Amino acid sequence: MRLPSAALAALVSACIVAPAFAQVKERPIPRVVKKDGRFALLVDDAPFLMLGAQSHNSSAWPATLAKVWPAMEYLHVNTLETPVYWEQFEPQPGHYDYTLIDALLAGARQHNLRLVLLWFGTWKNGSQHYMPEWMKLDTVRYPHVVDKNGRAVDSPSPYAKASLEADKKAFTAFMRHLKAADPQRTVIMVQVENEAGTWGSVRDYSPTAQKLFEAPVPEDVLKAMQVHSATASPNWQESFGAEAEVCFHAWSVAKYVGAVAAAGKAVYPLPMYANAALRDPLKPGIPGSYESGGPTDNVLSIWKVAAPALDILAPDDYERDDAAYLKILELYRRDDNPLFVPETGGAGKAHYLFKALGLGAIGFAPFGLDYTGAPVAADAAKSREEFLAPWALNNRLLVPMQRDIARFNCGGKLQAVAEVQGRTAETLKFGSWDALVSYGSSGRGPAAGNSSPTGRALVAQLKDHQFLVTGFFCRVDFRPAGTEQQRKSQQIVAGTGQNPSALIDGQWQHRQFLRVEEGVYENGTFKFQRIWNGDETDWGLRLGADPVVLRVSLAIY
Ligand code: DGJ
Numbered sequence: 201m202r203l204p205s206a207a208l209a210a211l212v213s214a215c216i217v218a219p220a221f222a223q224v225k226e227r228p229i230p231r232v233v234k235k236d237g238r239f240a241l242l243v244d245d246a247p248f249l250m251l252g253a254q255s256h257n258s259s260a261w262p263a264t265l266a267k268v269w270p271a272m273e274y275l276h277v278n279t280l281e282t283p284v285y286w287e288q289f290e291p292q293p294g295h296y297d298y299t300l301i302d303a304l305l306a307g308a309r310q311h312n313l314r315l316v317l318l319w320f321g322t323w324k325n326g327s328q329h330y331m332p333e334w335m336k337l338d339t340v341r342y343p344h345v346v347d348k349n350g351r352a353v354d355s356p357s358p359y360a361k362a363s364l365e366a367d368k369k370a371f372t373a374f375m376r377h378l379k380a381a382d383p384q385r386t387v388i389m390v391q392v393e394n395e396a397g398t399w400g401s402v403r404d405y406s407p408t409a410q411k412l413f414e415a416p417v418p419e420d421v422l423k424a425m426q427v428h429s430a431t432a433s434p435n436w437q438e439s440f441g442a443e444a445e446v447c448f449h450a451w452s453v454a455k456y457v458g459a460v461a462a463a464g465k466a467v468y469p470l471p472m473y474a475n476a477a478l479r480d481p482l483k484p485g486i487p488g489s490y491e492s493g494g495p496t497d498n499v500l501s502i503w504k505v506a507a508p509a510l511d512i513l514a515p516d517d518y519e520r521d522d523a524a525y526l527k528i529l530e531l532y533r534r535d536d537n538p539l540f541v542p543e544t545g546g547a548g549k550a551h552y553l554f555k556a557l558g559l560g561a562i563g564f565a566p567f568g569l570d571y572t573g574a575p576v577a578a579d580a581a582k583s584r585e586e587f588l589a590p591w592a593l594n595n596r597l598l599v600p601m602q603r604d605i606a607r608f609n610c611g612g613k614l615q616a617v618a619e620v621q622g623r624t625a626e627t628l629k630f631g632s633w634d635a636l637v638s639y640g641s642s643g644r645g646p647a648a649g650n651s652s653p654t655g656r657a658l659v660a661q662l663k664d665h666q667f668l669v670t671g672f673f674c675r676v677d678f679r680p681a682g683t684e685q686q687r688k689s690q691q692i693v694a695g696t697g698q699n700p701s702a703l704i705d706g707q708w709q710h711r712q713f714l715r716v717e718e719g720v721y722e723n724g725t726f727k728f729q730r731i732w733n734g735d736e737t738d739w740g741l742r743l744g745a746d747p748v749v750l751r752v753s754l755a756i757y
Contacts, residue, residue, distance in 0.1 A: 223708035226383040232471045232511040232538060232562070239470065239538030240610035241387050241562040243314070247606035250388065251318065251553075251595050252279035252561030254543055255570045257324075260284070262303050267571040269311050276595035277569070278602060279309060279388065281316040281542060281565050286370055296373045301381070304356040308386050316389045316542070316565075319374065321460065322367045323396035324454075325477065326491050328356040335366065338612055342366070346409075347401035355398040358452040359408045359495070367456075368463040379468035382436075389563075391542060392461045395477040395516065396453050397494030402487050405448035413437075413448050421451060422502040424571050442487070449493035450502045457505025465509050474503070475542050476518065481527040497531040504536055516543035517565070522620060526555055539588045543567040550590035551596075551618045556654035558616040560609050566591045590654075597670060597747035600721035604668075608660040619655035619674070624648060628659055629681065633754060635659045635667065636677045636700060636740075647675070657743065662751070665714075668726070669741055669750045677740035680709040680756050711738050714753040726751060 240247040253275050255268050260282045272280050282304060290296055301317075308315045318685045320330040328336070328344070335342045342363045345353040354395040356363055371392070378387055393672050403409060416433035417440075425447070427439045435679035449667055454474075461472045479490035481497055492495060495503045495513040503513050515532045519525040529552070530592035533539035539561040544552075545568065553564050569588055598605060615628040624647040625638040638647035639655035649655075652671050679700035701710040716732040726749065732741070741750060 224383045227385045229469060230385055230388045230471055238560055238610045238612060239562055240519050240541035240606060246603060249602040249606040249608050250279045251599050251602055252281050252565035253277045253569040254565050256568050257283060259570050259572045260300055260304060264572050265307050265675050270305060271570040272313060275569060275592045278599050279314040279316055281318060283318040283320045284374060286321045290370045291578055292330050293334060293632060298377050301377060305382060305386050315387045317387055318391040318394055320370055321371060321393050322356050322363055323393040325395045326399045327354050327399050343520050345398050345401055345404040346406045348405050353400045353449055355508055357404050357406060358456040359404060364456055364459060368658045371460050371464045372467050375464040375468040389473050390472050392472050392474055393457050395494055396474055397491040399491055402445040402492045410419050420505040421502055446492050447502060448486035448504040450499035452504050454506035458509050462509035471511045473514045475514045475516050478528060480524055484522050512540045513537055513586040514540045514542045517541050518545055520546060520607040525552060529556055529559055538562050548652060550594055551654045551656040551749050553594050554616040554658060561582055573605045603724045614660040616658040619653040621648060621653050630661045632681050634679045634681045636679055638675045653669055665754045667750050667752045671743045673744050675740040678711050678754050693747045709756045712757050714755045717751040719749055719751060
């Protein structure tokens with residue numbers, strides 16, 4: 201259903217107070233930067249960790265936003281990711297309707313949230329379902345992909361020039377409006393299309409596509425994919441063999457999405473990204489068994505050269521298998537790509553946010569966490585809060601300290617880990633100290649792992665002998681590290697009544713806690729509350745189900 205613009209406008213202004221754009225001071229435009237091999241998302245010119253949640257697909261309407269904001273409040277997120285619908289935005293060619301965008305801006309400001317807006321344009325999950333009706337009705341001008349048998353597929357053709365021009369025009373109008381309406385930078389990033397690519401055909405087989413498929417592969421693609429061919433100017437088949445069609449389609453889709461992003465950036469250069477429906481990273485299957493043409497892990501380098509206007513290629517990590525889930529995080533953190541997880545979900549995955557942070561993630565958001573949808577299966581009828589709780593726990597702890605986490609991370613001072621089935625302890629190396637993280641241990645006994653692996657820890661080095669420590673369901677301790685040579689000869693004394701110790705240059709060095717301060721983050725700053733000592737420190741620093749932040753000063757004896 202589409203409401204007439206006038207009715208929408210009335211509804212919106214009845215619920216919210218229109219912001220006075222003209223009086224707001226312009227803040228710096230958010231951007232993604234890289235320094236010393238590490239990335240940061242700068243918001244108001246300082247590193248920002250986006251801890252968000254994504255709404256359901258059909259939630260960004262004035263009638264449903266009332267069920268979105270309370271969920272965001274419960275989740276304690278700092279950012280809402282939510283769509284902007286091309287079909288709503290441009291109901292008639294060249295007539296743009298800004299009411300939903302303005303409702304989102306006003307609502308987010310009222311709730312002290314930032315926004316990541318998702319441009320549901322030419323592609324949404326591989327289809328053209330969000331194209332305006334006037335485009336859907338003209339499949340000659342705005343054609344679909346044609347499969348091997350000449351049948352139209354439920355996916356837009358990346359060679360449709362008129363579609364590309366229409367998308368560029370609409371996206372540019374959207375970005376132009378944002379630039380004017382958002383001097384306070386409520387919107388910090390824009391997703392261009394949604395899971396672009398094609399299901400149902402590995403590529404387009406239209407005559408235009410076929411001609412290009414048989415033509416030489418562009419030099420920059422060959423270079424990026426490190427193809428060294430014996431043939432001069434090899435075509436796609438010669439260059440990529442069994443992966444030729446998926447590589448070709450990725451290049452075609454990426455060119456299109458990159459052109460839309462570039463047009464929007466020329467007007468308003470917010471950070472932009474494309475999200476991927478993934479292929480299984482451990483058992484990938486043949487091309488065609490996963491969405492073809494999107495930024496899957498095998499074609500990331502093609503997307504990088506074909507769509508340089510995109511700052512990030514981002515995984516929608518729904519992998520059920522833990523090893524596959526974690527592999528995805530590693531694959532999308534590259535020297536040319538910051539890790540940003542715009543969609544995730546699944547039971548028992550919330551603690552993996554810490555794994556993402558350990559890889560320098562600049563943002564992380566579970567999908568579909570608002571109050572618009574009721575469970576459709578009776579046995580799935582958990583209370584809505586029960587469903588949200590594991591994600592909310594992370595945010596209650598981390599959102600107040602997100603600026604520090606982002607700063608420590610891009611400064612190379614932070615390490616974070618999460619429990620994986622079968623791994624009960626791990627060591628984080630920080631120069632002259634090792635941080636020892638263990639899961640599911642009580643007292644001095646050995647760590648047995650939690651009954652369901654949910655432990656997570658974050659350690660940041662503040663000074664040579666001072667650390668910030670936080671996490672859940674784990675124990676953290678420290679041990680003198682010594683040099684590499686000394687480590688080889690060091691013995692660990694466990695369960696002997698000694699504090700963690702190491703034999704360094706023939707001398708035993710034992711860790712002692714000089715001062716363990718518990719505090720809370722207020723207005724982005726650590727505020728001291730009390731000193732931990734006695735039972736709270738004698739067996740290491742135990743972090744349970746409550747959000748706790750510790751500032752730990754160490755010495756040796
Ligand atoms: C991934 C898509 O990007 C989302 O918009 C949504 O459709 C989810 N899948 C549904 O699980």
